[in-house]
Amino acid sequence: MSGIDIIEAKINVLALDFNQTTETDVLKNLSKECSNDLVVKSALDDEKLSGGPEERILQLCEAGYAPDVIMISGHFASSWSGGRGRLTLVDLEKISCDPRCNNFFSKVKIGFFLACNNLLGAEKTNETAENYVRRLMEEHQGDFDADTIIEAGIDMYEAEGGNTNAFRLSKIFSNSKALLGFAGGAPLSSKENGMSDIGFKNVFEKFNQSTKSKNICESLGKILENEQEKSFAPLVKLLDSWKVEMNKIEAVGKDAAYLCQQCQDSSKNKNDEEVPRIIICDLLSGDKERQSQAIQRVFSNPAWINKLFNRIVQAMEVTCENDIPCTKLNITNEQKNILLGIAKKKIELYPLLVHKWIPLKIMLYLSDKDDLIMSEYAEHFKKFVNDYLKNPQAINRDLFRQTIQEAPRVIIKQNANELFVHYKTTQDGQLKSDINNVFAKAIGVYKNVIFHSGTVLQSEFSLSNKYIITASEDGTSKVCEIKDGKLVELGGDKIKQDQLMSSEISPNEKYIVTKSKNGSSKVFEIKDSKLVELDVNKEIHSAGLENYKISPNGRYVIAVSYDETAKAKVYEIKDGKLVELGGDKIKEYGLVSFEISSNERYVATTSTLGTSKVFEIKDGKLVELGGDKIKHDSGLVNSEISLNEKYVVTASYDGTAKVFEIKDGKLVELGGDKIKQKELQSFKISANGKYVVTASYSHDGTFKMFEIKDGKLAELVVDKTKQDLRWLVSFEISPNEKYVVTASYDGISQVYELIKDGDTRKLIELGKER
16 A cells, blocks of 8 residues: 555564553654664554554555564453554454455564453463453443453353463464463553553563663564574563563552463474364354355364354354344254253353353354243343342443343343333433333334434324324334324334435325435335335336435326436336336436426426426326426426416526416416516415415515416415515415415414405405405
C-alpha cells in the first residue's frame, strides 16, 4: 500500500498500546541509543494508517511490513482495550489466518503483552473460572462491558479442556522464540498510579547488564541471532529479567509469565494431536461452507473435538443464528451425541454464567423444543430475573443486563411477563432500553405495546382503523391488527429495510409499501393475516428504476428513474407478480413527480421543464392523452387529478396554475380568468371538481378561489386573510365544498366559508357577519 512509511531497520518493533502510550514511550526512548538499527512503529498513532486496529495491521501487511518484535498493552479480558481502541484475541487470530499477513506473523520472534491474563495457561493456576470472572468484575468495573468479561471467563473455563490464551497466542505467533506477559494480574502504568512502564524499562536495563550489551538493539540482536545455540542463552536471560523485574512492581501478585517456544523446541516434543492451522482458520472464516467442511474434519480426530469445542459452536452460530433448535446443521446423530456429551460435562464444571454458556448454546441448537434442557434453562432464567427484581443489589447489574441481551429468543418469550413487569417498573434507563431491544427482536408486540429498537418515525391507522402500521430507525416496520381489543402482529414475512423512512398501507388495506432514504422500496401483500413480500424489487431495479408507489386500490405500481433516462413504468399486480403495462411509453426529461388518480384510471407526470403528461390506463395499456399540451414557463410545483377524474390541475414556479378538463381522451385547457399569483405556494381542487383554491408565499399572501363553470374558470371574491401565509403548512377544501381550513406553523388554523353572493359565490371567514 503506497503512502505508508516503511523504514528498513535491523530490528523492527511494532507497538499497539490501547490504554496509555507509556510502554511505547519506553521503547522509543531506549531506541534513541541505537541510531536507526531499531525502529519503533506505533500502529495506533501512524497517520498514514486508517480504521481500527485490525484494518491498520492489514494495511501494514499489504505494505510488506513485518516486525521482529511486537508489543501490545492495555486492559485484557479476551481483548486488549482502553481509551485508544480494542483488539480481541479472536480478531488477532482471524488476521493471522489472512494470507496477506503470512510474513508479518511468521517474522515475529519476541512478543511482549503488558496486560492481565493474556498468558493465562502459561503457568498453572488454582483460580477457578467463576472466581476469575468475579475478580474481573470487581477489578475492572467500567473498563469492560459484561460481555467482554464473560468471554474472558469462557476462555478461562476452556483452559480446563480447550485452548488457553497462552496456547492461542503461541499459534498466532508460531515462529516466535518467546512470548512474555502475565498469567494473572498485571501492573498499571505510572499514569494510572502504577509502575508497569518503570518495570518494563528495568527489564531491559537488567537484560542489557546480564548480556553485557551497550543498548537494547545489541541485547535484542543476540536473541534474534539465527543460530539457535547462540540465541538461547540471551533469551533465557531476557525471560529471567522479565519475571524478576515485573514481579517486583506487580501490586496484586507474582503473575509475570512467559511461554518459551524455543525452549520447548530445543527440549523435544511435538504434540501428535495438534490441530492443523487450516482447520482453525476455516472455523474462524465466517464462510458457512468452509466452516461446515472444517467441522467434519475436526470429527476425524476425537482429541480435536474437545480442544475446538468453542470454535465449533461459534461456527455453528454463523449457520444457525436464532434458529433454536437448529435445523440447518449438517451433522450426523453420532456427531450430535458427541457434542452433547462434551457440553454436558462442561456445564457441570461451569455453573455460573448460564446465559453465555457456550456448551448450553450448542445444547439448545441440538435439542428438541420440548427438551428438558430448554425447560431447565427457562426456569433458571426466570429465577435469575425474579431474584434481580426482588433485590437488584444481589446480582451484578451489568451481568444482569448482558443476561437479558444474550438470552435466546425462545427464553425471552417464555419469560416475557416477568421482563415486561420490570420494563414497566424499573427506573434504570439502560436496563429499560435493554428489555425494549430484546422485546423488539424476540416478540415485537406485547400487551398492546409495539416495540422497536430505534426511534419510531411513524405510527398510523389504516383507513378502516383495522390496522396500525409503524416504521422505525431500526429499519423495521410492524403491522398490527386490532382484534378483540388486543394488538396482534401480522405474521409471515418481516418488513426490514436499510434506511427505512416510512411504510404506507393502501386505501383498500391489501398492500404495504415501504420507502427508504436510498430510494428503494418494498411491497407486501396482506393475505390471511400474514405479510407476503412481493418480488417487485428484482423487476423494478433490473429495469433501472429507483422509486415507486402503489395506487390507491393496490392494483398498480408506478416506478420511476430520476436519472438522465427519465423513464417511468406502470405495473399491474397480478398473482403476486408485476406485469408491465404496454402501450405508450412514459419518458420525460427532468421527471420529478408522478400521481395515480383515485380510481386508478389516469397517471400524471411532471418535469423540471415545466411540462406535464397524462396517461389513461385502458385494457392493460397506457394511452397518452392528446389535445392541449401542458406547458409552463418554468419547473412545475405539482400536478393533481381531481377525485372525480374529470380535471387535471398543474402549478408552476412561474406563479401560474392551469386547469385542464379530461374529455373524450383529450386534454382541454379551461378558458376564463387566469390563475396568476406571486410566489404561488400550493393549490387544491375540490372533491367534485367544482372549485380550485390557490395560496401564495408572499408577505401579503392571499388565497384565490376559482369556480369551474361551463368550461371556464371564474375567480371568486375572497376575504383578505389575517394569516401570514409564509407560515402556511397546508389547507383543505371540505368534501361538501362549503369550507376551507388552513394549518400553519404559527399555531393558527383558520376556517373559511363559501357563501352565495348574487349570481356567484365568495369565500369569507367563518362566523363573519354577511
